[in-house]
Amino acid sequence: MISRLKNEAKVVGIKQSRKAVQEGRALCVFLAGDADPVVTGPLEALCAQQKVPVERVPAMRDLGSACGISVGAAVAVLLR
Numbered sequence: 001m002i003s004r005l006k007n008e009a010k011v012v013g014i015k016q017s018r019k020a021v022q023e024g025r026a027l028c029v030f031l032a033g034d035a036d037p038v039v040t041g042p043l044e045a046l047c048a049q050q051k052v053p054v055e056r057v058p059a060m061r062d063l064g065s066a067c068g069i070s071v072g073a074a075v076a077v078l079l080r
Contacts, residue, residue: 001028005066009079012067017075018043026052027078032060035074043075
């Protein structure tokens with residue numbers, strides 16, 4: 001499913017991702033395994049509460065690349 005981030009509607013970053021989950025626009029949340037848990041933990045808890053599936057990506061670099069950006073990303077959300 002991570003390959004869908006390249007061409008489909010998405011948001012990248014913790015603030016935009018949290019907003020998408022809270023508003024019910026998130027189809028799936030991707031979290032980088034090497035991101036700081038202090039940053040990703042609250043979003044992961046929110047996803048569990050909202051019943052939004054979470055997928056882990058090994059590294060921020062991989063997630064950023066999948067999103068088509070040249071920097072790493074801790075969080076990305078595939079939108080409905």
